Amino acid sequence: xxxxxxxxxxxxxxxxxxxxxxxxxxxxxxxxxxxxxxxxxxxxxxxxxxxxxxxxxxxxxxxxxxxxxxxxxxxxxxxxxxxxxxxxxxxxxxxxxxxxxxxxxxxxxxxxxxxxxxxxxxxxxxxxxxxxxxxxxxxxxxxxxxxxxxxxxxxxxxxxxxxxxxxxxxxxxxxxxxxxxxxxxxxxxxxxxxxxxxxxxxxxxxxxxxxxxxxxxxxxxxx
Amino acid sequence: xxxxxxxxxxxxxxxxxxxxxxxxxxxxxxxxxxxxxxxxxxxxxxxxxxxxxxxxxxxxxxxxxxxxxxxxxxxxxxxxxxxxxxxxxxxxxxxxxxxxxxxxxxxxxxxxxxxxxxxxxxxxxxxxxxxxxxxxxxxxxxxxxxxxxxxxxxxxxxxxxxxxxxxxxxxxxxxxxxxxxxxxxxxxxxxxxxxxxxxxxxxxxxxxxxxxxxxxxxxxxxxxxxxxxxxxxxxxxxxxxxxxxxxxxxxxxxxxxxxxxxxxxx
Numbered sequence: 001x002x003x004x005x006x007x008x009x010x011x012x013x014x015x016x017x018x019x020x021x022x023x024x025x026x027x028x029x030x031x032x033x034x035x036x037x038x039x040x041x042x043x044x045x046x047x048x049x050x051x052x053x054x055x056x057x058x059x060x061x062x063x064x065x066x067x068x069x070x071x072x073x074x075x076x077x078x079x080x081x082x083x084x085x086x087x088x089x090x091x092x093x094x095x096x097x098x099x100x101x102x103x104x105x106x107x108x109x110x111x112x113x114x115x116x117x118x119x120x121x122x123x124x125x126x127x128x129x130x131x132x133x134x135x136x137x138x139x140x141x142x143x144x145x146x147x148x149x150x151x152x153x154x155x156x157x158x159x160x161x162x163x164x165x166x167x168x169x170x171x172x173x174x175x176x177x178x179x180x181x182x183x184x185x186x187x188x189x190x191x192x193x194x195x196x197x198x199x200x201x202x203x204x205x206x207x208x209x210x211x212x213x214x215x216x217x218x219x220x221x222x223x
Numbered sequence: 224x225x226x227x228x229x230x231x232x233x234x235x236x237x238x239x240x241x242x243x244x245x246x247x248x249x250x251x252x253x254x255x256x257x258x259x260x261x262x263x264x265x266x267x268x269x270x271x272x273x274x275x276x277x278x279x280x281x282x283x284x285x286x287x288x289x290x291x292x293x294x295x296x297x298x299x300x301x302x303x304x305x306x307x308x309x310x311x312x313x314x315x316x317x318x319x320x321x322x323x324x325x326x327x328x329x330x331x332x333x334x335x336x337x338x339x340x341x342x343x344x345x346x347x348x349x350x351x352x353x354x355x356x357x358x359x360x361x362x363x364x365x366x367x368x369x370x371x372x373x374x375x376x377x378x379x380x381x382x383x384x385x386x387x388x389x390x391x392x393x394x395x396x397x398x399x400x401x402x403x404x405x406x407x408x409x410x411x412x413x414x415x416x417x418x419x420x421x422x423x424x425x426x427x428x429x430x431x432x433x434x435x436x437x438x439x440x441x442x443x444x445x446x447x448x449x450x451x452x453x454x455x456x457x458x459x460x461x462x463x464x465x466x467x468x469x470x471x472x473x474x475x476x477x478x479x480x481x482x483x484x485x486x487x488x489x
Binding site: 107108112120 | 225227228230237239260262286287289290368370389392393396397399400402
């Protein structure tokens with residue numbers, strides 16, 4: 001069994017895998033720069049820095065799991081060090097198209113459910129989730145105490161990495177998509193579009209946060 | 224639901240587009256305004272006869288199309304459209320252009336009469352602004368970034384009434400997330416363009432659309448464009464700013480459908 005590395009999405013950190021880790025033997029979760037326990041200043045955070053953090057965390061061929069925004073850094077990491085990646089697992093995540101940034105990909109989607117749930121900082125370098133909106137957008141099927149735990153940990157998100165495109169996305173690494181069918185952040189129909197033609201697709205009847213709402217089923221979908 | 228995004232490699236630029244309606248229908252092609260993307264036509268497309276083939280694309284440096292280094296010439300924007308239509312085997316289309324997209328329409332109509340049989344020019348002119356005003360916009364944008372520009376453009380593009388609706392958030396998001404390179408590139412293309420002579424030579428059916436609350440291309444200015452092209456029809460839409468496909472999609476759909484009927488396209 002190759003090791004598993006879990007990579008969180010926007011505004012989250014390693015903390016979001018709390019309930020899932022017990023079901024994934026040998027898995028590790030990391031904080032990307034500027035998230036969780038990592039206090040890299042917003043202005044210094046780039047997609048490259050995310051990729052370095054991921055590659056620093058792995059030594060041998062690993063299953064890279066990316067949630068949501070992390071579809072970008074896990075793809076970029078796999079392109080840079082294909083020998084260190086056994087498989088990519090996209091959990092309701094963005095799948096980069098060549099030349100498009102995450103913002104471009106979001107804008108190209110069928111709907112923009114998060115527009116009213118986000119506050120952009122005055123310097124326009126970062127954004128955060130509005131506390132009155134996260135429960136309905138991200139965690140509607142999670143327990144109240146779990147939502148409170150998440151609320152207490154959510155941080156701000158550097159925008160620069162999300163404006164960075166990946167120019168060439170050709171690779172031959174096996175990949176899997178986990179579609180979250182009740183996702184209110186990234187439209188489920190867009191997840192279907194992004195994984196069209198893939199051989200390995202799993203489905204969860206979950207919100208955007210299967211790591212909280214159904215950790216055991218998510219673990220099974222990753223393994 | 225919208226058709227999935229598709230891509231065509233047009234020389235050095237990858238152009239993103241959606242090809243909708245009936246694949247065998249008569250084609251109508253849509254080009255958007257500076258700073259926006261093909262999503263400005265989202266509300267209009269479903270209101271048009273679906274037996275038409277409805278193709279909309281992102282100009283270079285915008286939306287999901289690629290972004291070559293700025294500046295761009297108007298010729299390169301026209302070439303992207305020409306190349307896309309060739310790849311999609313489009314001939315005799317009605318080309319609908321909004322503002323900058325309307326300049327591309329004028330340029331393409333002169334170059335490729337086999338591709339275009341009629342024009343719809345919305346909120347545009349043969350020349351937009353002056354070299355000096357664009358030089359200032361470009362300089363300020365390079366200096367201060369697009370954030371401030373996006374705020375100005377948001378206020379200028381939409382009527383005050385529309386600016387008070389919740390729908391404005393979608394367009395604030397779009398303008399706030401433009402690519403600076405694409406904006407600067409296309410701004411340079413507009414700055415360097417004056418189509419007065421060539422557009423005056425056009426002899427194809429044309430509908431010119433203006434809006435009563437348009438702060439960027441006032442209705443009187445747009446009317447001059449209609450007077451320049453022999454036999455062009457002029458249509459004024461009330462209660463709309465610069466982008467009637469967003470603010471008054473029904474009124475624009477009616478005008479467009481009427482025109483398509485009058486020229487035998489439907």
